[in-house]
Amino acid sequence: MVKFVSWNVNGLRACLKKGFLDSVTGLDADFVCLQETKMERGQAQVDLPGYHEFWNSAEKKGYSGTAVFARREPLAVSYGMDLDRHDHEGRLITLEYPEFYLVNCYTPNAQEGLARIDYRMEWEDDLRSYLMNLDQTKPVVYCGDLNVAHEEIDLKNPKTNRGNAGFSDQEREKMTRLLTSGFVDTFRMLYPETTGAYSWWSYRFHAREKNAGWRIDYFIVSQRLADRVRQAAIHPEIYGSDHCPVSLKLELP
16 A cells, blocks of 8 residues: 655745644655745755655745655656746656656646636646656656645635636636546545535635635546545644645555
């Protein structure tokens, strides 16, 4: 059994002061994928013995960024999509293993008023092509803060949020296209009717206390891995960020 965790830590240095190491140790995962690290490797002590570390930091200081902590050494590692227009913000890390690719992603936010929606659409199309290309070689485990609530069941207030960043028709349609291109949303596959299952809450209006949240953090796998999914979970009891961790257990040969 292989366990994966994904967590948007919204600033790893801040999260380290809020119990990050205890939380990650308690989750006991083989792979820990982080988004929005907002730091470069070495700017803080991340004491996770037994893990190999891989960092992709944004060129802009204190912004975006991803990291992967892996107990198993990969065959190869790549950073970004090898497309210059996408590879300056530290948003993507891919680890190759004999049985699968692991892709850790921090999807660009469309921003207020959908100011960045055109770029977001480019990202989605290029990322889908990237994943489909990997999938031709071996199955993919794709995770991260994907910055979209796919269906109305995936957020508390769909009516009032329709058209907003993260719940625009355009972003939702891109997720649908990905999921009809040979990929599976593991949590919804196991729990198609479960409501109130969220991974992000605004810091405003006591949203987390009221569980007025959004499910925007995912584990998505190649269709041919679907029958190997043993668990897909959300961990709202873990604090330290405005997101909580999500996890996946796969039975791999």
